[in-house]
Amino acid sequence: MKKEQTQTISCFMVPEHLLEGSGLEQEDALYFHVTDGCVLATKSQMTAMDTVTLVESLSRITVGLLTRLVNATDPCDQCFPNCWERDEPVTIPSRVLMEAGIPSDAKLDAKVSDNDGILVSQAPYRYDLHDVSEDLQLILAESGACLMQLDELLAGEAMIIDFDVDDLCGERAT
Numbered sequence: 001m002k003k004e005q006t007q008t009i010s011c012f013m014v015p016e017h018l019l020e021g022s023g024l025e026q027e028d029a030l031y032f033h034v035t036d037g038c039v040l041a042t043k044s045q046m047t048a049m050d051t052v053t054l055v056e057s058l059s060r061i062t063v064g065l066l067t068r069l070v071n072a073t074d075p076c077d078q079c080f081p082n083c084w085e086r087d088e089p090v091t092i093p094s095r096v097l098m099e100a101g102i103p104s105d106a107k108l109d110a111k112v113s114d115n116d117g118i119l120v121s122q123a124p125y126r127y128d129l130h131d132v133s134e135d136l137q138l139i140l141a142e143s144g145a146c147l148m149q150l151d152e153l154l155a156g157e158a159m160i161i162d163f164d165v166d167d168l169c170g171e172r173a174t
């Protein structure tokens, strides 16, 4: 996970309609928290109450996103740890990967070959459940998600959220 960077942009003007309901004003100096897949604009100075409000807002967003993940799978009442039998990821020395032309960060598949050896090859996907922290796996499993199905969604890079951006663009044009 990328470390969060922060940045203040004093000349950046957020459209007024986007600030509606946020408690932020166009003249506020905004602080930008930049992290994986997210740019979050907050007040650059916050009271304890402002901070509590922000924590609660982020919690609601987090719960909403977790709910999307849970709802993307069918209910599974015996998922953790039974549904998802976690094999250790296959690891091969980087010099051998390099000789085989396989990127060092690629996922690997292993299977028994015809002559009783083990054949290791690059997996045809970039992500799987090993990319999800054990803490988050536990939260998702306890919330009713099927981790085996989540593994398939990750490998297939399935789109599970589609915010209605077109409506927002229409709103901005008016």
Ligand SMILES: [Zn+2]
Binding pocket: 076, 077, 078, 079, 083, 084, 145, 146, 147, 148, 149
């Ligand atoms: Zn399951």
